[in-house]
Amino acid sequence: MSSTTAQSGLARARRGVAPGGTGTAGGKRKSKLSAQATRTFFWLLLPSVVLLVLIHGYPLIYAAVQATHDGDLLQTGNFVGVQNFSTVLTSPAFWKAAQFTLWFTIVGVFGSWLVGLGLALLLRTKIPAGNTFKVLLLLPWVVPIVVSSTAWNWLVATPDSLIPALFRNLGLGTPLFLADPTLASITVMVFKVWVSFPFMMMMISAALASVDTTVYEAASMDGASPWQQFTQITLPLIARSTYISWILMTIFCVNDFPTIYLLTGGGPVNATTSLVVLAYRTVFQDFATGPGVAIAFLMTMTLVVISVILYRQIRKSSVE
């Protein structure tokens, strides 16, 4: 909506040039301004463009070169065509990592959404110290991942850590949270939900804040049950921000490196190796630059498609 306002000002002034806008004095002033605006815009945008080319454009092109060549980190070798891609696509490790990434993403997105939604709903009504709780609950997202993974490590890593010891004292055995492949996968996903739910909570709270509460009073006078109010009123009203947050969280989960790497390093037995972790290890531990970059490239392609679709959707919904 605000973009329409922006459109009217400078944009109108700039377009003033096109339809032979001389004639009136106002037209002259406008076209002078628009030429000046174009010049100013160019200089204002220049640093950003230079950085984008240097930090994003150049590496992307160079990555394409590396993905199609053999060689190592120090020297790009000979052109090998799609050989790196076929190496990657035929390796079981790649598909295992892709599968883990998929599960990690699904659990990460919907887990953090459900927890975030629940807390946003609880915090919507006025409760004592509500704002303090809001800030406290953001902490998992604000605290550096290196710090929180350290704490999680201390809590679960060894049989004598706090949580396994707690299980033992309850007579539930001593779960090896980071040594058992299944448990390690679950632990990493729970950790990811823990890190991400505040973001979802923020998004949903912002969406809920714009809902007129009299709607609920009216609905409950009408005899709508809380569940009906939730499904008929709340969910539709937060649908747009929910949709955006799902896709954003998908991108965050697919691209996530530290959450997994710091807690498990991708182990045990590669059980928690995601595509990013696999790409990192292929390049910097196995020194197979070509295949490593090929993995990153395959992810890039997938994410470009997702984000172009997302961009279109956001554009469309902000026009409506």
Place this chain on the structure above:
Amino acid sequence: MSAAVHAHPQSGPALGVGQAGNARRVLSEAGQRGRWWRFIAILIITAVVLVPIMVTIVLAFTPGPNSTATGLTFENLSNVFSKTLAATWLKNSLVTTLSTVVVSVAVAAPAGYVLSRGRSKAVSGYSLLLFVMQSLPIITSVVPLFILFAGMGLVDNLLGLTIIYVGSTMTVATWMMAAYFDSIPISLEEASWIDGCSVFGSFTKVVLRNSLPGVLSTAIFAFLLAWNDYLVAIVFLRSNEIFTLPMGVQSFFQQNATDWTSVMALAVVMMLPPVIVFAALNKYFSVGGIGGSLAGR
């Protein structure tokens, strides 16, 4: 909004005025009772959620196994600063992060202004490009950048790290600034042009001057990203004295037996700045529509 309209009761007239008042009172009493349930539920959930953070703080101030101290102590903190390179790491993190924040805002604010005010194919194309770039895995750029920076002597170098951080914040930062500028009415600028102000002049004197929340929001985002980064640091930093805090904390794990008291002491040092920044400025962080919503992990 259409859903809200449909949700309005059609049966309004069936209720008398008195009944409506009654219903409202009953409702708010239920609400009062609900508040305490909610309060207790939130209290328990928050306590459970914060266990890892509380554990970090408690361990940081608890005497270590070789210590003679009792009760809570600052021994771990002083040890970590006197016996390790913690002070250097802290300085490295601060220098890198603050440079990232300043340069990010300096690059993103003007670019965001163009995105917000300019309407041409080139501008909207650039906006799409920024959006796509922010979603790409940083691991793709890291390898080529490593080779490029190695040739320029920027590997194991804080300047190199800063350049990459600015590069990776600028996409979202530009969107955040653009979203904020969208909310500033263009009529303010038009008035200044009539007074003979240039486009650049109106940008700095009129728009930027009214954009403190937007700038702060962008700055917080850049701060969190640079302060918390691990992937770029682990690839680009080699030597102990160039480490930033995340690498410093991690370096304690390479020994056979982890020195938990030192780790936790340094972890507390590391989490303090973002927590302080967020506690003080979090009201600014909710602004910026899609921009704010992009700022996550």
